[in-house]
Amino acid sequence: MSLINQVLNELEQRGAQTSSEQTMVRAVPARAERRWKMPVLLAVVLLIAGAALWFWPSAQQPEQEQAEVTGSIAPAPVVSVADEHLQPDIKMSFELREVPPAQPPQESDSAEPPQPVASKTAVVAQPPKPAEIRHPVAAVPSSGALPLKQISRTQQADAEYRKAQAQQQQGHAAEALAGYDAALKLNEQHDAARLALAALLVGSHRGVDAERVLLEGLRLKPAHTVFSMALARVQVELGNGKQALQTLESNLQRAGDKADYQAFYAALLQREGRHKEALNSYQQALRLSPNSGIWLMGYAISLQAEQRPQEAKTAYQRALDTRTLSPE
Numbered sequence: 001m002s003l004i005n006q007v008l009n010e011l012e013q014r015g016a017q018t019s020s021e022q023t024m025v026r027a028v029p030a031r032a033e034r035r036w037k038m039p040v041l042l043a044v045v046l047l048i049a050g051a052a053l054w055f056w057p058s059a060q061q062p063e064q065e066q067a068e069v070t071g072s073i074a075p076a077p078v079v080s081v082a083d084e085h086l087q088p089d090i091k092m093s094f095e096l097r098e099v100p101p102a103q104p105p106q107e108s109d110s111a112e113p114p115q116p117v118a119s120k121t122a123v124v125a126q127p128p129k130p131a132e133i134r135h136p137v138a139a140v141p142s143s144g145a146l147p148l149k150q151i152s153r154t155q156q157a158d159a160e161y162r163k164a165q166a167q168q169q170q171g172h173a174a175e176a177l178a179g180y181d182a183a184l185k186l187n188e189q190h191d192a193a194r195l196a197l198a199a200l201l202v203g204s205h206r207g208v209d210a211e212r213v214l215l216e217g218l219r220l221k222p223a224h225t226v227f228s229m230a231l232a233r234v235q236v237e238l239g240n241g242k243q244a245l246q247t248l249e250s251n252l253q254r255a256g257d258k259a260d261y262q263a264f265y266a267a268l269l270q271r272e273g274r275h276k277e278a279l280n281s282y283q284q285a286l287r288l289s290p291n292s293g294i295w296l297m298g299y300a301i302s303l304q305a306e307q308r309p310q311e312a313k314t315a316y317q318r319a320l321d322t323r324t325l326s327p328e
Contacts, residue, residue, distance in 0.1 A: 161179070244268055259295075
């Protein structure tokens with residue numbers, strides 16, 4: 001624009017000249033050629049200025065229109081995060097789209113450069129496939145043989161007891177005796193094997209051996225009333241009634257709630273002619289089990305021996321009413 005002002009000032013100076021000076025100057029070809037060049041130069045300068053003013057807003061308008069169209073209509077361009085040549089505005093818009101709405105990015109007071117976004121192509125650890133899962137394997141001995149499971153002596157005794165039972169059910173008494181004895185050698189606290197062995201010995205007419213086996217059981221377990229009853233029966237079989245009574249008396253206080261123990265003790269007292277003591281034991285047994293016909297009959301016998309016939313008759317009738325007695 002300074003060039004245009006200079007040209008205009010020159011034109012004004014030329015118009016300000018006096019008429020006298022204009023009359024004194026003669027037209028020559030060189031001056032005429034100079035007057036023709038100035039208007040052309042002025043026109044060229046005006047065209048250049050107009051073109052500059054025309055193209056300057058036109059260069060800014062496409063970028064503004066493109067930004068407006070992109071923000072209002074066109075979807076955001078899909079840009080890979082891995083591209084390191086992203087423009088700042090495009091990269092920022094992509095980061096904001098990837099941030100979850102519930103957790104907006106916090107602005108820091110100090111101006112720090114933005115941290116690079118983690119690449120979506122980062123390797124994620126995948127869970128192992130079923131075929132790749134490895135379970136711990138028990139160590140195998142260097143010899144190559146698989147380790148044998150350790151079996152306790154109690155378990156071995158149980159196995160021997162079950163085998164002896166099977167032998168006894170098949171009628172193999174000798175094998176059953178050996179099996180029960182083996183079980184007791186493995187575990188002397190095996191009560192079932194001890195009772196089974198004693199019963200099988202009595203059935204084999206070996207009462208003395210059965211008594212020895214049961215005496216050993218009472219030595220190990222003095223409060224075991226089942227051993228006391230079994231031993232007393234063996235002693236009765238051997239003809240040792242008084243010794244059987246002593247065996248039962250040793251555990252009589254622990255058998256106050258056992259009807260069969262009290263009735264057995266009463267029967268042994270009755271056999272020894274101790275009917276008054278037998279009545280007390282029968283009464284205790286019948287309180288625990290009032291419908292036992294055999295015990296009612298024993299009770300009636302002792303009542304009759306004690307000269308109590310009416311009570312004996314009532315006890316006999318009660319025994320018959322149970323319908324548990326044989327005709328004999």
